[in-house]
Structure formats: C-alpha cells, structure tokens
Amino acid sequence: MGRLQKILIPFLGLVLAFCFYSARENFKPEMLKGKRVIVTGASTGIGEQMAYHLARMGAHVLVTARTEAKLQKVVERCRELGAGSAQLVSGTLSHHTLTPAPLLSGGLDMLILNHVGKSYFSYFDGDVRHIQKLLDINFLSYVAMTVSALPMLKQSGGSIVVVSSMAGKVGFPFTVPYSATKFALDGFFSSLRQEFSIQNVNVSITLCILSFIDTESAVRAAADVLQMSPAPKEECALEIIKGGALRQREVYYKYTLTKIPLLLRDWAAELTPSLFHFRNNSL
Numbered sequence: 001m002g003r004l005q006k007i008l009i010p011f012l013g014l015v016l017a018f019c020f021y022s023a024r025e026n027f028k029p030e031m032l033k034g035k036r037v038i039v040t041g042a043s044t045g046i047g048e049q050m051a052y053h054l055a056r057m058g059a060h061v062l063v064t065a066r067t068e069a070k071l072q073k074v075v076e077r078c079r080e081l082g083a084g085s086a087q088l089v090s091g092t093l094s095h096h097t098l099t100p101a102p103l104l105s106g107g108l109d110m111l112i113l114n115h116v117g118k119s120y121f122s123y124f125d126g127d128v129r130h131i132q133k134l135l136d137i138n139f140l141s142y143v144a145m146t147v148s149a150l151p152m153l154k155q156s157g158g159s160i161v162v163v164s165s166m167a168g169k170v171g172f173p174f175t176v177p178y179s180a181t182k183f184a185l186d187g188f189f190s191s192l193r194q195e196f197s198i199q200n201v202n203v204s205i206t207l208c209i210l211s212f213i214d215t216e217s218a219v220r221a222a223a224d225v226l227q228m229s230p231a232p233k234e235e236c237a238l239e240i241i242k243g244g245a246l247r248q249r250e251v252y253y254k255y256t257l258t259k260i261p262l263l264l265r266d267w268a269a270e271l272t273p274s275l276f277h278f279r280n281n282s283l
C-alpha cells in the first residue's frame with residue numbers, strides 16, 4: 001500500500017465515521033410507533049431483541065421462526081412492553097415462502113429479514129448439499145419474502161432491512177457455506193437498490209453488516225476460537241432498527257478495522273448507474 005493510501009484510507013474512514021454516527025442522532029423511537037413490522041428469526045437472538053425494541057416503540061410486530069412455543073413467549077413479552085399489536089407465524093422459511101398474511105391484511109411498513117439456518121464454524125467439508133440448503137434458507141427465502149412483500153412496501157413507502165455479516169463482505173476462514181449466502185444477499189439487495197433508485201421506487205433497502213454478536217448460537221460456535229469479545233445483541237438490535245428507520249443503505253455494527261476499506265467498495269457501487277445509457281429510466 002502506497003504512502004498516499006496509508007494517509008487517505010484512515011482519513012476517509014474518519015470522515016465517513018463522522019457522517020455515519022452523526023446521522024444516527026436523527027433517530028426518534030416514535031418513528032416506529034404504529035408501524036407494521038415483520039421480523040423473521042425472532043424466537044431468539046438478535047431477532048428476539050429487535051421485536052422487544054419495536055414493541056417498546058409501539059410498533060405492530062409480527063414475528064416468525066420455526067419454534068412456536070418460543071415465539072409465543074416473545075409475543076407475550078412484546079404485548080407487555082407496549083407493542084401496538086403482536087402476532088406470530090411459525091414455520092420454516094425457504095425459497096417458496098410467502099410473506100406471512102395476517103399482518104399484510106393491514107399493510108406493511110418494514111420487513112426485517114434476519115433468520116439464519118444452522119451452519120458450522122470450521123473448515124469447509126465439501127458438502128455441497130449443505131450449501132444448497134443454506135442458500136435456500138439464508139438467501140432465497142429473503143428474495144421470496146421481498147418479492148411477496150414489495151407491493152405492500154411500495155404502497156407504504158416502506159423499508160426492507162437485511163441482516164448480514166462482516167462474513168458477507170470479507171472472506172473469513174471457517175465460515176465458507178454461511179459466507180457464500182451472505183455475499184449473495186449483498187449482491188442481490190445492493191443491485192436491487194440501484195434499480196429502485198433508477199426507477200424511483202420509494203422502498204429503502206438497508207444492509208446490516210454485523211461483527212461477532214453475543215447470541216447463544218454464535219458464542220457456542222465461535223467464542224473459543226475468536227480473539228475478540230462478542231458485542232451485545234440488545235444494542236446490535238437497536239442499531240439495526242435505527243438504520244432501517246433512517247433508510248440508511250448500510251449499517252455496520254461493530255465498527256472494526258475491516259470496515260474502512262469496505263467503504264471505498266461501497267462508494268464504487270454508487271458509480272455503477274453512470275456506466276449505462278438510459279431512455280426514460282429503462283435500458
């Protein structure tokens with residue numbers, strides 16, 4: 001890396017950090033009051049905490065996961081915390097999943113795609129079928145739910161929030177299948193965001209790039225191997241909601257060194273529409 005880059009990259013990072021953090025001060029919890037929000041993967045972990053934050057803000061919350069008993073407890077807690085309403089839909093999410101109907105009868109303001117299938121934190125074992133299954137749960141079901149929810153979100157001028165990972169922006173060892181699914185999310189939703197911008201579709205897409213978070217599944221899988229402490233899931237959940245409510249393109253949580261060079265790549269994406277000739281917003 002040249003001398004100029006050694007000066008430029010940290011400086012750029014500081015400038016962007018200022019922009020990033022100053023925007024967060026515009027968030028007000030009342031932004032979510034009365035809003036209709038679906039949170040997937042909300043029976044535990046970050047999704048469960050997002051449901052509770054949304055409940056405290058007075059949102060109408062619909063939570064999904066496979067384990068109905070856990071979801072029932074989350075719904076009860078949401079009602080105690082002041083949710084406008086709290087509902088659940090239980091079942092496996094896969095590529096043919098449609099967005100849960102109950103809440104959609106009244107419309108939808110925010111779709112938070114958060115669920116994740118079980119994977120391992122060790123060397124890739126060559127199991128292609130596992131990757132196929134994980135792509136279905138972690139990626140294709142996100143696409144299917146987005147397609148199904150889009151008419152409602154266009155009507156409300158709503159938001160899509162996609163929970164991804166630093167492992168979906170940078171190749172880490174021991175996360176090969178999982179990382180492939182998270183990179184796919186970046187490709188699909190970052191490209192879709194560019195099309196929404198060209199076609200003036202008033203639906204925001206927020207990609208959330210998370211570092212190591214102290215959920216039971218992640219700590220169990222990786223705490224012994226990693227040289228870093230996991231960040232709190234409660235704070236992480238709130239940062240995701242803030243980013244979606246402020247219609248930010250990307251939310252990074254936690255802020256780590258690997259973020260700075262990534263911001264340059266994010267900027268590069270902004271230049272892509274200028275590479276095309278458009279006639280009335282179409283090719």
Ligand SMILES: NC(=O)C1=CN([C@@H]2O[C@H](COP(=O)(O)OP(=O)(O)OC[C@H]3O[C@@H](n4cnc5c(N)ncnc54)[C@H](OP(=O)(O)O)[C@@H]3O)[C@@H](O)[C@H]2O)C=CC1
Nearest residue numbers: 041042043045046065066067093116165210213215217218
């Ligand atoms: N924790 C971390 O360190 C990091 C997490 N992330 C991302 O954050 C998000 C949440 O992670 P985290 O809270 O740790 O995950 P958890 O394992 O704690 O929760 C996963 C959720 O997804 C649900 N789920 C699992 N399989 C399916 C399925 N086939 N269909 C529908 N729902 C399913 C689970 O409920 P049930 O089993 O009842 O279905 C649960 O509610 C994920 O997208 C993850 O990739 C990103 C970076 C770091």
Ligand SMILES: C[C@H](CCC(=O)O)[C@H]1CC[C@H]2[C@@H]3C(=O)C[C@@H]4C[C@H](O)CC[C@]4(C)[C@H]3CC[C@]12C
Nearest residue numbers: 121165166167172211212217218221222256258
């Ligand atoms: C070590 C990484 C953070 C480095 C940085 O912030 O600069 C972590 C970033 C993402 C983590 C993985 C992840 O996305 C969740 C997985 C969930 C699994 O259940 C097990 C753990 C993870 C592979 C987790 C491991 C640490 C990260 C790669």
